[in-house]
Amino acid sequence: MVADDEHSLNKTQAGHEDGVLRALLHFRREMSGGLHRHILTRLANLQPEFGLTETTAPLRCVTRGADARRRR
Numbered sequence: 001m002v003a004d005d006e007h008s009l010n011k012t013q014a015g016h017e018d019g020v021l022r023a024l025l026h027f028r029r030e031m032s033g034g035l036h037r038h039i040l041t042r043l044a045n046l047q048p049e050f051g052l053t054e055t056t057a058p059l060r061c062v063t064r065g066a067d068a069r070r071r072r
Contacts, residue, residue, distance in 0.1 A: 001013065003021045011050045011051070018043065021043055055066035
């Protein structure tokens with residue numbers, strides 16, 4: 001839905017859309033200025049509409065990659 005620029009219809013979809021958009025922010029250097037503005041605009045509209053935490057921080061991955069939790 002996010003790739004097709006379809007907007008969320010409920011809070012569950014909005015949470016997923018928020019996650020996808022914030023994950024894309026990790027690739028800021030690779031994206032055009034227009035795409036970056038589009039993502040920030042969509043987040044600015046999406047978050048208050050569905051009562052999500054208002055942030056433009058890249059999504060923090062806690063299961064894989066650099067932010068992964070270490071198992072002992």
